[in-house]
Amino acid sequence: MFARIVNRRGAMSARLRAPPPTAGRRRAECFCETDASSMTDNTLTVMPTKCATCEVLQQAPLVCADCHSLLAHVQGADYFELFGLTRRYHIDEAELNSKYLAISRNIHPDRFGGAGPEMQSFALRASAAINQAYDVLRDPHRRAEYLLESSGGKSSAEDKRVPPDLLGKVMMLREEIEDARAGGDTAALSTMRATIEKDRRAAQQRISDLCAELTANDSDAIKGELRMQLNAMKYLDNLLAQL
Amino acid sequence: MSTGELILGIDLGTTFSLVAYADARGPQVIRDADGEGRVPSVIAFAPDGKVTIGWEARRHAVENPLHTIYSIKRLMGLGIKDLEKELPYLAYRVVPGQRDVIKIDIDGELLTPQEISALILRELKARAEKHFGRPLRKAVITVPAYFDDAQRQATRDAGKLAGLEVVRIVNEPTAAALAYGIGLREVPKQKLRARSLPIGDKAKCTSESDALGGSQAPPDGSIIAVYDLGGGTFDISILRLTGDVFEVISTYGDTHLGGDDFDRAITLLVQREIHEQYGVDIDSPTTRQALRNFSEQVKIRLSTEASASIELDLGDGRVYRRTITRQEFESLTVALVERTINACQQAISDAKVRPEQIGQIVLVGGSTRIPLVRRRVEEYFGRKPYTALNPDEVVALGAAVQGQVLAGERSDALLLDVTPLSLGIETMGGAMGKLILRNTRIPCQATEMFTTFVDGQSNVKINVLQGERELAADCRSLATFDLSGIPPMPAGIPKIEVQFLIDANGILNVTAREQRSGKEASIQVIPSHGLTKDEIRRIEEESIRFAREDMTAHRMIDLRNQVEFDTHKTEQALAKFGHMLPPEERLSLEESIRVLRKLAKSTDDADKLHRALDEFGKMTLNLANLAITESLREDSAEREKVKS
Numbered sequence: 067m068f069a070r071i072v073n074r075r076g077a078m079s080a081r082l083r084a085p086p087p088t089a090g091r092r093r094a095e096c097f098c099e100t101d102a103s104s105m106t107d108n109t110l111t112v113m114p115t116k117c118a119t120c121e122v123l124q125q126a127p128l129v130c131a132d133c134h135s136l137l138a139h140v141q142g143a144d145y146f147e148l149f150g151l152t153r154r155y156h157i158d159e160a161e162l163n164s165k166y167l168a169i170s171r172n173i174h175p176d177r178f179g180g181a182g183p184e185m186q187s188f189a190l191r192a193s194a195a196i197n198q199a200y201d202v203l204r205d206p207h208r209r210a211e212y213l214l215e216s217s218g219g220k221s222s223a224e225d226k227r228v229p230p231d232l233l234g235k236v237m238m239l240r241e242e243i244e245d246a247r248a249g250g251d252t253a254a255l256s257t258m259r260a261t262i263e264k265d266r267r268a269a270q271q272r273i274s275d276l277c278a279e280l281t282a283n284d285s286d287a288i289k290g291e292l293r294m295q296l297n298a299m300k301y302l303d304n305l306l307a308q309l
Numbered sequence: 310m311s312t313g314e315l316i317l318g319i320d321l322g323t324t325f326s327l328v329a330y331a332d333a334r335g336p337q338v339i340r341d342a343d344g345e346g347r348v349p350s351v352i353a354f355a356p357d358g359k360v361t362i363g364w365e366a367r368r369h370a371v372e373n374p375l376h377t378i379y380s381i382k383r384l385m386g387l388g389i390k391d392l393e394k395e396l397p398y399l400a401y402r403v404v405p406g407q408r409d410v411i412k413i414d415i416d417g418e419l420l421t422p423q424e425i426s427a428l429i430l431r432e433l434k435a436r437a438e439k440h441f442g443r444p445l446r447k448a449v450i451t452v453p454a455y456f457d458d459a460q461r462q463a464t465r466d467a468g469k470l471a472g473l474e475v476v477r478i479v480n481e482p483t484a485a486a487l488a489y490g491i492g493l494r495e496v497p498k499q500k501l502r503a504r505s506l507p508i509g510d511k512a513k514c515t516s517e518s519d520a521l522g523g524s525q526a527p528p529d530g531s532i533i534a535v536y537d538l539g540g541g542t543f544d545i546s547i548l549r550l551t552g553d554v555f556e557v558i559s560t561y562g563d564t565h566l567g568g569d570d571f572d573r574a575i576t577l578l579v580q581r582e583i584h585e586q587y588g589v590d591i592d593s594p595t596t597r598q599a600l601r602n603f604s605e606q607v608k609i610r611l612s613t614e615a616s617a618s619i620e621l622d623l624g625d626g627r628v629y630r631r632t633i634t635r636q637e638f639e640s641l642t643v644a645l646v647e648r649t650i651n652a653c654q655q656a657i658s659d660a661k662v663r664p665e666q667i668g669q670i671v672l673v674g675g676s677t678r679i680p681l682v683r684r685r686v687e688e689y690f691g692r693k694p695y696t697a698l699n700p701d702e703v704v705a706l707g708a709a710v711q712g713q714v715l716a717g718e719r720s721d722a723l724l725l726d727v728t729p730l731s732l733g734i735e736t737m738g739g740a741m742g743k744l745i746l747r748n749t750r751i752p753c754q755a756t757e758m759f760t761t762f763v764d765g766q767s768n769v770k771i772n773v774l775q776g777e778r779e780l781a782a783d784c785r786s787l788a789t790f791d792l793s794g795i796p797p798m799p800a801g802i803p804k805i806e807v808q809f810l811i812d813a814n815g816i817l818n819v820t821a822r823e824q825r826s827g828k829e830a831s832i833q834v835i836p837s838h839g840l841t842k843d844e845i846r847r848i849e850e851e852s853i854r855f856a857r858e859d860m861t862a863h864r865m866i867d868l869r870n871q872v873e874f875d876t877h878k879t880e881q882a883l884a885k886f887g888h889m890l891p892p893e894e895r896l897s898l899e900e901s902i903r904v905l906r907k908l909a910k911s912t913d914d915a916d917k918l919h920r921a922l923d924e925f926g927k928m929t930l931n932l933a934n935l936a937i938t939e940s941l942r943e944d945s946a947e948r949e950k951v952k953s
Contacts, residue, residue, distance in 0.1 A: 167554050171723055175752065175813045179316075179476060179715030190812055194752040201749065 145199035145212060155210060155277035157203065166200045207303075210273050210296055217280060219289035227290075228297045236301050243308060259309050266302045269295055316476055316716045317437050317448040318484075318708025321426060321464065323382040323541030323567060324675065326350050327705035328433040328448075331718075336488065336709040338702050339440045346702055348436070350540075351379045352428050354415045362432040371602065374400040374594035376415055379601075380569055381429075383541045384411060384422040385467075386460035388838050395565065398573060400598040409838050423467045423840060424848060430471035448473045449712045451704050453542040454480035455562030455729045457775050458787045458817050459838040465816070466845055476715050478814035482535035482546035483726050484707030485673040486555050489533070489698060491710055491722060531668040532558070534656075536686055536694065537704075538649060539674035541567040545653045547660040547667070556725045559659035559748045561652045566645065568608070568676040574641040575604035575633070579619065583629050591623070611635045612678050639681045646685050653689060659748050670694040675701055726751055728811050735772035735781040744809055747777065751811050759805040759821075761795065768793040769805060773817065786837040790819050793833065796826045864915045872909040872922060876902045879929050882936045889935055901928055 146153040149165045171177070173196060178189040202208045215221060239258060246254040276292040318329045318336065325347040329338045338346035345364075353366035354376040361369075370377040378401055384392060388409030396403055402414040412419040430450075437445050450473075452464050461478050468475035529551050537544040544562035548555055579600060583591055591600070603621070610617040611633070621629040657664055670686060672694045677683065686694050713719045728751050733743040744755035759769050769792045776784030795803050804824040811817055822829055835841065840848070879902060887895050905925050912918055 163551075167551055167556075170725060171554070174723055174725070176477075176711075176714055176723060177720070180717045190752050190810070191754075193813075194754040194810055197750045197753050201753075 145203055148199050154281055155213060155274050159204060162203055169196055207299060210277055213277050213280060214289060214292050217284045220293055222297055225293045226297060227294050229294055232298050232301060236305060239305055255309060262302055262305050269299050269302060314447055314716060315445055316712030317445060318705050318712045319433055319448050319450045320705035320708060321429065321450055322350055323380050323539055324350060325701060326429050326433055327702060328437050329705040329709035331709040331713040336706040338705055339437050348432060350429050351377060352425055353377045360428060362428055371595060371599045374598040378413060378425050380541055381422050381425045383565060385426065386463035386838050400594040423463050424470060426467035427470035430468055430473060434471060434473060446474050447476050449477045449479055449708045450475055451479050451481045451484050451708045453562060453564055454482050454544040454546050454560040455564050457730055457785055461814060461816050462839045466840055469845060470848055477711060479708055479711050480726055481704045482537045482544045482673060483557055483724055484711060485537060485671060485703045486533060486535050486548050487710050487722060487724060488703045488707035489671050490550055490555060532662055532666055533669040533671060534667050535671045535673055537673040538676040538682060539567050541569050543567060543649050545656045547656050547662065553721045554723045554725060557727045559656045560727055560729050561656040563648060563652060566648055570645050571608050571642050572601060572604040575607050576600045578641060587623060587627050607633060611638045612680060642681065646681055650685055650689050664690050672696050673700050673703055728815055730775045731777055732809065733774050735774060739781045741774050741779055741781050741784050745811065751815055752813055754808060754810045756806055756808050759807055760801050761803050762800055764799050765797040767795045767797060788834050788836045791833040792821050795823055868915055868918045868922065869909045872905055875925065876906055882932050886935050886939055890932060898928060898932065901925055
């Protein structure tokens, strides 16, 4: 292989990359017009909406059939705004899912079977962007990562720090797991699982609090702390996977 | 947004293929005159160049083992190394082609699995065109959910070679779920109609008594599992049904696990025992093919009966005889069924649901008729599976419904599917760097940055992989993407952004851009197991040429037969009534017969022969009139005689 890969931050790197600040925080004009009416309705009868750029009436709120200008917006948009959700860590997963389905009904490539190749390609890309946003938002860890990185925080590859006592603890636990497994001590294993899960819940709470603080005050200190907690969470998840 | 153009639904199966369409009355399988919807996926190449497809080819498989191709689906998109375990069981010859492509050797003529599948698709297309009496060119083709990119591309290429525009590749279990869901929704209407969904297979399925009448559309958010065990492949998909949306949550499978493997278990038993009793190995292509058919029949019989007796005449007074019980068959195949159950476990764990949350288990594929399969599925999921659908037809029906959706004819169904395998690239040191994880919803995308390694380097090669293993060598290489046209810069300076996009067919599209120059980098795709664009074009051109040659050959045969018939008739008439013609006319007719026969033997020019035949027809006009008049006279004379 001749390729060298720069900027590899593990498998998720590409998907977690923050959109450019300007595009990222832009309001989702066309989409927002349909927000109140159609998006809250699970059974969704598609509301004709206007494209904010060219004013042409259209059926799919995320892709303007006429000028395509919304697509650029979808590609760079803030994930929360795409779904008409408030930008915060706590989300209603059922609401996210029903909004995701409503949007998919409008922009999935299957809806453009008879359209020209250009339109089909737009539907394809818009769908991919929506799916990507949905995958990030419905996973609590990736949601927090997204909140951090899209506020200008560092990625896990750029900042690998963890809370000071964590590494020692993880190493100890790892040895204990191996010993317990070698000795076939299932009771000890389940106690350890309970301990790690407790730590994990604490980390989750801390992440949730930090995300809330981040919305009010995006200081470097809070970003740094959130980064550390998210890194810690990865270690705990790896331990749980080992169990 | 209706296109007004009919989109066919095609189930291109390992053992059987079907074509269906959907209209306002619902989806329907297109059947032959006997009401049979299935076309065996078997192709026979006769020594005289004649190609037969379907039942006829299947019937003559034993007499013609080296020229009868079956189970071609199991070879699609694979290389010779992938097929080490498969090849010893095939009666026909498989040879390595360029790169890691395989070819089927039919007396020296080499055909790719794509070209052979195209012949089956052509047959299905012709069946549909005959049904509608007009040309049709668009189709949705189904593939196993666990098919990788190369296998999907190979299927799409086969469609293209068959003259079809493949509007969408749909996963078989997803298509089945669509047919199942639509069927439930349309149950009230169903009672008024005779032949639309869901079609229960009364003959072969013991369906729950209230399966049709008692069922109602599943509640919103209900989770179903589709267990699809076909002739050659196995899939398990977990879906959530929310109103009109069919959302696949996870899928798992094995593209080399199906009815063929159950047949093989019997074949192996018989071969072993014959070897033990008579010390002979029966492994010639003919016996391989015969054993295959035989084992399949035994398997089918054991689905309804407790035992089956086997008798094989080995010649020289040696007869292999035994009775095989269902229990024995089950102990031979239990490991295969357990593999499917393990796959179910994986899919359920990936879906993050518990087995008891699954509201319905839908059985699809002919092999789900095997009692052991039904029993184990029921045990594992803790409930009776839904068997009211015809497991052979439901996939084609679902594909037809999806065709209707894509034609813009219906908007009350939307399939949201996932990619079955993780996608990544080979990183430095031969590791697999995952970019898109398995069970990610499609369409999906990932972006990755690349740069150069040496000063002035103008191209970068990327090896794209699919699989779950950590080392590149353990994953399947889909293709090498060669990015070229990178402006000369010092090493590490160019920033090439490569976007990987998996479309709604589950097929990868790659685009690249050098960011500093803004130049779109050109990509040459060298598929590891598939055909390049040029190769497809060449095959297409050849097939058009062959089609013309085939047509000419056909016409020549017809014309020669006509010559034979006409000259023979003329000779008969001459013998009888020749004396009534002027002698010079008689002589010239005799001469014409000789000339025409000689021409029919010597020429390959159909037009010339056609003209000569026309000419000959005009010359015989007098004789023909005479013959008719004379026979009428004889006839009435005859009648007069009877009267008197």
